Each structure stands twice: as C-alpha cells, then as structure tokens.
Amino acid sequence: MKILVTLKRVVDYNVRVRVKSDGSGVETDGVKMSINPFDEIALEEALRIKERGEAEEVIVASIGGDEVQQQLRTGLAMGADRAIQVSADGDVQPLTAARTFLKLVEKEEPGIVFLGKQAIDDDANQTGQMLAALWDRPQATFASKVELADGKATVAREVDSGLETIEVDLPAVLTSDLRLNEPRFVKLPEIMKAKRKPLETLSLEDLGVERAGGIEAVSYEPPPQRGGGKVVESVDELVSELKSKGLL
Amino acid sequence: MRSLDPLDLYEIDDLLSDEERMIRDAVARFVDEKALPLIPKCFDEARFPAELIPEIADLGLLGSSLEGYGCAGLNATSYGLICQELERGDSGLRSFVSVQSSLCMYPIHAFGSEEQKERWLPEMAAGRVIGCFGLTEPHGGSDPSNMKTRARKDGDDWILNGAKMWITNGNIADIAIVWAQTDDGVQGFIVEKDFDGYEAREIHAKMSLRASITSELYFDNVRVPDANRLPNVKGLKGPLSCLNQARYGITWGPIGAATACLKEALDYCGERELFGRPVSATQSAQVKLADMARRITSAKLLSWRLGRLKDEGKLHPSQVSLAKWNNVRMALDIARECRDLLGGSGITLEYSAIRHALNLESVITYEGTETVHQLVIGRELTGHNAF
Numbered sequence: 118m119k120i121l122v123t124l125k126r127v128v129d130y131n132v133r134v135r136v137k138s139d140g141s142g143v144e145t146d147g148v149k150m151s152i153n154p155f156d157e158i159a160l161e162e163a164l165r166i167k168e169r170g171e172a173e174e175v176i177v178a179s180i181g182g183d184e185v186q187q188q189l190r191t192g193l194a195m196g197a198d199r200a201i202q203v204s205a206d207g208d209v210q211p212l213t214a215a216r217t218f219l220k221l222v223e224k225e226e227p228g229i230v231f232l233g234k235q236a237i238d239d240d241a242n243q244t245g246q247m248l249a250a251l252w253d254r255p256q257a258t259f260a261s262k263v264e265l266a267d268g269k270a271t272v273a274r275e276v277d278s279g280l281e282t283i284e285v286d287l288p289a290v291l292t293s294d295l296r297l298n299e300p301r302f303v304k305l306p307e308i309m310k311a312k313r314k315p316l317e318t319l320s321l322e323d324l325g326v327e328r329a330g331g332i333e334a335v336s337y338e339p340p341p342q343r344g345g346g347k348v349v350e351s352v353d354e355l356v357s358e359l360k361s362k363g364l365l
Numbered sequence: 366m367r368s369l370d371p372l373d374l375y376e377i378d379d380l381l382s383d384e385e386r387m388i389r390d391a392v393a394r395f396v397d398e399k400a401l402p403l404i405p406k407c408f409d410e411a412r413f414p415a416e417l418i419p420e421i422a423d424l425g426l427l428g429s430s431l432e433g434y435g436c437a438g439l440n441a442t443s444y445g446l447i448c449q450e451l452e453r454g455d456s457g458l459r460s461f462v463s464v465q466s467s468l469c470m471y472p473i474h475a476f477g478s479e480e481q482k483e484r485w486l487p488e489m490a491a492g493r494v495i496g497c498f499g500l501t502e503p504h505g506g507s508d509p510s511n512m513k514t515r516a517r518k519d520g521d522d523w524i525l526n527g528a529k530m531w532i533t534n535g536n537i538a539d540i541a542i543v544w545a546q547t548d549d550g551v552q553g554f555i556v557e558k559d560f561d562g563y564e565a566r567e568i569h570a571k572m573s574l575r576a577s578i579t580s581e582l583y584f585d586n587v588r589v590p591d592a593n594r595l596p597n598v599k600g601l602k603g604p605l606s607c608l609n610q611a612r613y614g615i616t617w618g619p620i621g622a623a624t625a626c627l628k629e630a631l632d633y634c635g636e637r638e639l640f641g642r643p644v645s646a647t648q649s650a651q652v653k654l655a656d657m658a659r660r661i662t663s664a665k666l667l668s669w670r671l672g673r674l675k676d677e678g679k680l681h682p683s684q685v686s687l688a689k690w691n692n693v694r695m696a697l698d699i700a701r702e703c704r705d706l707l708g709g710s711g712i713t714l715e716y717s718a719i720r721h722a723l724n725l726e727s728v729i730t731y732e733g734t735e736t737v738h739q740l741v742i743g744r745e746l747t748g749h750n751a752f
C-alpha cells in the first residue's frame with residue numbers, strides 16, 4: 118500500500134504573523150516558513166504505519182512554487198520515499214488543492230491519503246473533506262488515533278464531545294489532529310540522504326486541473342490589540358466590576 | 366517596501382544551501398524543545414545535562430563533519446551552523462559538542478591508526494564514549510610549548526606523568542586525548558579512564574559555563590600501551606590543528622548566543638513601557654539595538670566566509686584567529702548590553718542575557734585568549750612574533 122501525504126508550506130508557527138502594510142495579505146518576505154504542523158503530524162503517522170510494515174511507500178506532495186521543494190526535502194529527510202511538487206503560483210484554494218490531489222490519487226492509487234486537518238495559515242479545514250467527496254471514498258477527519266487491519270482503518274476522532282471512534286474502508290482520506298503523535302526530529306545524515314531521493318515536478322496544467330475561484334480575499338487586518346488588565350483591591354470590587362461589564 | 370527579518374538584516378540565510386538551512390532548523394528545534402527547557406536550571410545547579418547526550422548523538426551532531434565511522438560527513442558551514450544553534454541555547458552545550466567532535470574525534474580521525482578509528486569513532490559518534498582534550502596545564506595555557514607533562518618510553522608502553530587544567534568534559538570522559546612531551550617532541554595519547562594513576566577532579570565554584578563540566582587531570586606514572594599513542598603526528602601542530610577545527614566552530618557559536626540576547630532584548634524593550642512609551646521607542650535603546658544588529662551581521666559574514674574557505678581547503682589559522690577574536694568579543698559585549706537593557710530582570714536566569722554573558726567570559730579565554738588571537742594577527746601583519 119502507498120500512503121500519499123500532503124505538505125503545505127506555511128509561515129512557521131513560532132513567527133509572530135504581520136499583515137502587509139497595504140492590507141493585501143500576510144508578510145512572508147524574510148519570514149521563516151515551515152511544513153504546516155498538522156501535515157507534519159500526518160507524515161509522522163504515515164511513516165509509523167510504514168515502519169510497522171503496514172505500508173510500502175510514503176509519498177509527499179505539495180502545491181506551489183519551487184520554494185515548496187524545501188518542505189518536500191524536509192519530508193524526505195523525515196523518511197518519505199519520494200516527493201511530488203505540483204507547481205502553481207498564487208493562491209491555491211482548498212477546492213483547487215482537492216482537485217489536484219485527486220489527480221495524484223488517480224496517478225498513484227494510494228490506500229490512504231493523509232492530510233492535516235487544516236493549514237495554520239488560512240485555517241480552512243476543507244481540503245481533506247473535498248478530496249473524499251471528489252474521490253467518492255470514506256473520510257476520517259481529526260484523527261487522534263489510527264489503527265489499520267483487514268483493509269479498514271479504525272480512527273479515533275476528536276469531536277466536540279470527546280472522542281468518537283469510526284471504522285472506514287480503505288482507500289480513504291484521513292486528516293490528522295494535534296494529539297495524533299509528536300513528529301520526530303530530523304537527523305542530520307537523513308538530510309544528506311534526502312538530497313538523493315526522487316522529487317518529481319508536475320504542473321496544474323500537466324495534470325489538467327481546473328483552478329477554483331470561489332473565494333476572494335478582500336482585505337487583511339491584524340486582530341485588535343488587547344486592552345490592558347486591571348488590578349482590583351477586593352473581591353467586592355471584582356464582583357462589581359464584572360457586574361458593570363454585564364458579565365455576572 | 367518589504368520588511369526585513371530583524372535577526373537577519375543582510376539576508377545571509379540566502380547564502381546557505383537548502384541542506385544547510387535544514388540542518389540549522391533541525392538543531393534549532395532540538396535546542397528549543399529539548400535543551401532550553403533544562404538549561405537555566407542546569408546552570409543554576411552547576412550541572413551538565415548529560416541526559417541530552419543520546420539525543421545529541423541520535424541527531425548526528427557528534428563528529429558531524431568527519432567522513433565514515435558512523436559520522437555524517439557534513440560540510441564546514443553545516444558544522445558551524447550546528448555550533449551556532451547549540452550556543453543559542455548555551456555555550457556549555459556547544460562546548461560539549463566542540464570538544465567531542467573537534468578536539469577528540471578529529472585527532473583520532475586525522476592522526477589515529479585504523480584500529481584506533483574503528484575502536485573509538487563509531488562509539489563516540491553514538492555518544493557511548495565521551496572524550497576530553499588535555500592540552501592546557503596549570504602553569505600557563507597560552508604557552509603550550511612550555512609543556513611539562515611527559516611520556517617516557519618503557520618497553521612497549523609509555524609512562525605518563527603530569528597534570529592538565531581546565532579540561533572540559535573531564536569527569537564524564539571515558540577517554541582523554543592527552544598531549545605530552547616525549548624525546549620525539551609532543552605526542553598525543555588516548556588515556557582510558559580506568560588506567561591506574563589517572564584521576565580527574567571536577568573544578569567547582571565556577572561563575573561561567575556552569576552547565577558544563579570542567580576538570581583537572583592528574584597522571585601519576587600512568588602506563589599507556591603504545592597502541593594508544595596517535596601514530597601519525599609529532600610536534601605541537603597536532604594539538605594546534607585540533608584547536609583550529611574547534612576555533613572555527615567557536616567563531617559560529619557566539620553568533621547564536623548574541624542572536625538569542627538580541628531577540629530577547631528586542632522583545633523586552635518592545636513590551637516594556639516607561640515614561641509612556643516602549644523602551645524600544647527611545648533613541649538610546651535603538652542605538653544600542655542597531656549596533657548589536659550591525660555587529661552580529663558582520664560576525665555572520667566572517668564565519669560564512671570562513672566556512673567556504675574551509676571547504677575549499679584554503680583556511681588559514683590567522684583567518685580563524687580574526688573571527689574568533691571578533692565574534693566572541695561581539696557576543697560578550699552584546700550579552701552585557703542586553704543584560705543592562707533588561708533592567709533588574711536581566712540579572713535572573715529567567716532571561717538568558719546574564720547566562721550568556723557569564724558563559725562568554727570562558728569562551729573569550731579558552732581556545733586562545735583574545736590577546737593571543739590579537740597577537741597572531743599582529744604577527745601576520747608585521748612579521749614580528751610579539752608573544
């Protein structure tokens with residue numbers, strides 16, 4: 118079985134995100150970029166499945182300009198076997214991404230497509246679900262535990278009320294939640310080996326993907342600054358403050 | 366206009382290859398997630414975090430620039446970036462890796478017999494055998510030609526007598542690379558910790574490099590088999606070539622320490638409001654911060670250039686001296702100034718400035734004091750030896 122893992126290049130989670138002065142987007146010049154953390158968790162899970170002998174090959178894929186090769190190489194250094202870059206410029210909306218991954222699914226025929234539940238840049242949380250619909254296969258999203266047996270995946274999902282366990286037939290789409298695992302550290306010799314692993318480049322046109330245009334970003338603005346706190350002298354004062362704000 | 370990364374105004378990042386950046390980021394993650402949560406407490410308790418050794422080894426940080434024998438075979442810039450990130454955490458952590466890699470594994474790799482390499486290097490790369498490097502003696506480290514430790518031939522063995530001082534890793538070391546005078550000039554010996562007459566004593570009450578072990582080594586008629594002598598070098602060029610490797614890495618380390626201090630000061634001065642405005646909106650704070658960025662930028666360019674020269678096989682020891690002097694001085698001054706910008710908070714271990722400042726007092730002394738490196742450059746310029 119093959120596992121296809123998608124890796125999105127996003128602003129590193131440690132970076133304090135800044136909105137461009139003209140409000141046209143978020144500053145990415147000179148900003149540290151990384152693999153979307155949920156995608157890294159998805160890759161870690163795929164690698165563990167392979168290391169348990171339940172998959173033969175882990176393929177990582179990313180959509181974007183040549184800069185996404187950095188994230189693909191990191192994926193290869195973590196242990197993926199090969200990488201596919203689908204080159205595309207500009208904003209790639211969830212539906213475009215899902216259509217692209219569908220083409221890769223048709224080409225590679227994986228048993229599992231593993232995505233992050235969402236990307237920490239636009240927080241859309243749509244691509245996995247859309248891919249499952251387009252592919253017409255089951256989906257198990259927000260996975261916090263995955264077990265495979267007899268052509269099925271048993272997945273514990275993080276839902277509002279706690280954990281829900283479902284069983285899906287493979288092939289299927291899985292998306293990872295935060296508590297699924299802790300991704301491994303990349304070892305330096307593996308970084309050198311990753312240089313020699315295959316990285317194939319395709320384009321949206323090669324794959325015949327029609328770009329979706331449903332969402333238009335109108336403007337970006339930073340969240341409002343948090344006002345300063347206030348120190349109260351007594352419990353009575355606290356209660357009256359809360360009452361005056363209509364919180365009690 | 367695009368805005369620049371405050372910690373990389375000259376976009377020196379672009380001078381690195383993708384692999385070099387990945388290596389840096391991998392070490393950075395280890396430092397942030399595994400080392401920094403432990404370091405302040407270790408510094409406080411004067412304890413080396415030996416529990417990190419297996420992970421350091423597993424990442425491939427020990428002997429990373431050597432070829433074969435379980436080592437990663439990275440280029441010089443990658444080794445430099447490893448030192449930079451480790452020292453962003455703590456100079457003690459970087460010292461541990463410098464000593465193991467450049468001062469212990471390197472001489473075995475460069476001057477050892479095939480049996481010595483096969484016996485020691487894979488175990489050292491795996492962190493199962495720890496080394497220390499004994500060159501400095503109690504009566505004066507800057508003048509190693511006045512070495513008093515002696516090895517005398519006795520049948521097939523050597524008898525070692527003398528003492529070494531300020532030896533990093535001494536009390537956790539399984540082997541010591543000890544340099545001693547012989548009738549044939551200075552030679553290197555691999556002294557194993559259970560050899561009779563060998564003793565390591567830890568030096569306590571240090572106010573610097575507290576998260577690192579420093580020891581005195583004593584040799585009282587220690588019998589060392591000839592198989593433990595490094596066969597392929599004689600004379601001071603043996604230890605000095607090790608120092609050249611380590612010093613190259615040390616030019617990178619303080620960049621990490623200084624960057625950590627600048628980042629902390631930028632954050633602190635940006636958030637602390639005095640007289641109705643952030644400290645970072647005052648001219649005097651800005652002049653200080655700008656000057657730090659200038660000095661870090663030029664230090665980075667020196668080390669980057671050194672790395673490329675080293676990979677081209679053209680590195681000259683005087684070039685290393687210039688960068689060791691410049692970069693350690695730059696970091697020490699920056700750490701002290703950042704300590705000041707943090708006010709009272711700056712004297713605690715909750716912030717890193719004072720820890721880095723104290724650590725760098727050792728870094729400016731070891732591997733050749735600042736004065737020694739200045740005299741090396743003076744000799745290079747004038748042709749006069751003023752030592």
Ligand SMILES: Cc1cc2nc3c(=O)[nH]c(=O)nc-3n(C[C@H](O)[C@H](O)[C@H](O)COP(=O)(O)OP(=O)(O)OC[C@H]3O[C@@H](n4cnc5c(N)ncnc54)[C@H](O)[C@@H]3O)c2cc1C
Nearest residue numbers: 498499500501505506507531532533727731732734736752
């Ligand atoms: C924490 C720590 C760890 C260390 N780890 C190791 C290790 O692992 N292995 C090892 O072998 N050594 C190690 N050292 C020793 C270090 O390399 C020496 O301390 C250093 O070389 C200086 O030697 P010294 O301390 O004897 O000072 P000295 O050589 O006595 O110098 C005293 C002063 O005289 C100055 N001076 C020297 N020569 C001249 C001159 N010609 N003209 C003018 N001024 C001069 C020096 O700059 C200095 O200011 C370590 C030191 C420290 C502090």
